Amino acid sequence: MPQQGTAVAIEGLEVGYGRTPVLDGIDLAIEPGSFVALLGASGCGKTTLLRSIAGFIEPRAGRILIGGRDVTGTGPERRGTAMMFQSYALWPHMSVARNIGYGLKLRGWPRADIARRVDEILALVEMSGFGGRSVTTLSGGQRQRVALGRALAVHPPVLLLDEPLSNLDAKIRLTMRHEIRALQRRIGFTAIHVTHDQEEAMVMADRLVILEAGRIVQDGRPEDVYRRPNSPTVASFLGADNVIEAEARRDGTDLVLILAGGIRARIAGTPSVEGPCLLHFRANAVTLAAREGRGDCLAIPGRIEQSSYPGGRYRYQVGTPVGRFFVDDAYRLDDGATVTIAIPAPSLHVFARPLPGVPATRAA
Amino acid sequence: MTTGANAIAGPRVRSLAASTAGAALRGLALGVFAFAILGPLANLVLWSVAERWYTPFKLPVVYGFRYWEAVFRPTGDAMASLGTSIEIALLTVVFAFALSIPAGYALGRLRLPGRVLLLILFMLPQAFPSVAIYMNVARIFYTFGWTGTVAGVVAVHTVHGLVYSVWIAAAAFAAxxxxxxxxxxNLGASAWRTFLTVTLxxxxxxxxxxxxxxxxxSLDEFTGTFFVGVPQVSTLPLLLYNASMGGNYQIASITALILLVPSILFMLVIERFLNPQVLSRIGR
Structure with a gap:
């Protein structure tokens, strides 16, 4: 169902409960057929944004357009969105089939057509034969399939997903991710997915919108956002939560990083930061080596203080002159072993360090 | 081996003694409890089948179902009173519902300012001596010509019933x-349609x-009915009162037993329908 223009447009949206602002000027345009993940820590306003789009929350200011139509003052029943809830929100006094057929009945479909469509939907979500069951007898995964079916039955142009997978156990969560994504590709609806799970967002969405304190702080393709977070908070949120304080100096096209304890590194092609800065890196983006690092690489000497094995690779806590870091490595090393953390330049996210009392500035 | 056996037998003996004492205590408590509940009931049953019973005798002299027959005679006062009682009770349910569904929804669902105060307000009639209240109600109703009418009694019972029904309805909606x-x-239902198909x-x-x-x-209510309804409206509790005041313990006992039936049914219903989730929200 390809559409023209934007599926959902949000302009200057402000929402608040009482005096506290929850959304503080959100601007967002979503293309038809795209899968957008709203990602952020709890309390960042992502669920409020989704519920505002659904019409459950009235904004203080700004506009919401769905399919080019201004729906800001319109009730939730006339917005053409369908939502999957974190709590599933299936009606316990109705059978699976009646849950799925509810929206169709409201639209005045004849009974035979509803029955046919319900069967189609049950097949689509791989729940054939469950139509007569009470929803209270279903497992969590089955309930969420029914909830997905109920939302898709009305053929919504926009599907809203409010952390629908967070109450499921890990294995079912992984399957559901791929199933929802595959259905979205096949049917072509626009999906807006709220989650606090970075991996889930990356796997499912083709666009990440990261919120922090009621504002959009970064917006882009999952790979781009992951590789080039634009602020220390986005970097930490996307897993680059090892932080080093450093001093950056420009030297021609190179950047010289000076760390405490006389550690230095010269890297090329990095952001134009000068002065005090923060270096973020991921535990899995580095190598542990007994030797000194090569060029274009920040090498920090340290000792292994603790180790654990979460499966696949070993996870080490490494003590260094510039702080403690978590680092993953494929090889078994003993506690107390002397190592060198080698961080390749592309894995090093450099941000200007905010002076005390001054909010963080973004590095280009 | 021997010491091992002793070590095992010691605590076992002690726990046996403790459990015997515990069982005896439980048995005693149960006996007292059963007597407190079943004693008066047994007396009621005895009186209902006693055709003649006077002082020196510990048990009725002549047994029979004469009074049962008198009560259940279609032309008798008792059947007429039962009819009136049920009519009033049903009307009371209808009117109390008409008020407590919207009131309960508002109190349970919408964030009203001062909702606790409102809930307490509904409790207020229970806080004062009912005789004083109903005497004044009767005086006011008299000026409108409502005393001695079924409508007047239904009005009194409805206000009395609202105390409970508003609280329970508010809890049911809040749950x-x-x-x-x-x-x-979200799927296209209007607010009203949602209320009818999901909330209700x-x-x-x-x-x-x-x-x-x-x-x-309503079936059990006496004071209000007495002040507002008498003498034209006669319900079962009034019949019970008149019979026992007139020394007719047989009729009084049978009426009391009839009134017991719905109460037992109620306990079964409440167990079936009022789940802990709803009960825990009463008064919140």
């Missing part, structure tokens, strides 16, 4: 997950319990 309603709105069916168990409760309260 419904908000997302269940939002899901219906989900609140039904709680509302059923409250209906039964109002019905029984």
């Amino acid at each position: 419904i997950d908000r997302d269940l309603e939002l899901a219906a709105r 069916p989900l609140a039904t168990p709680g509302l059923m319990a409250s209906a039964v409760f109002i019905f029984l309260e």
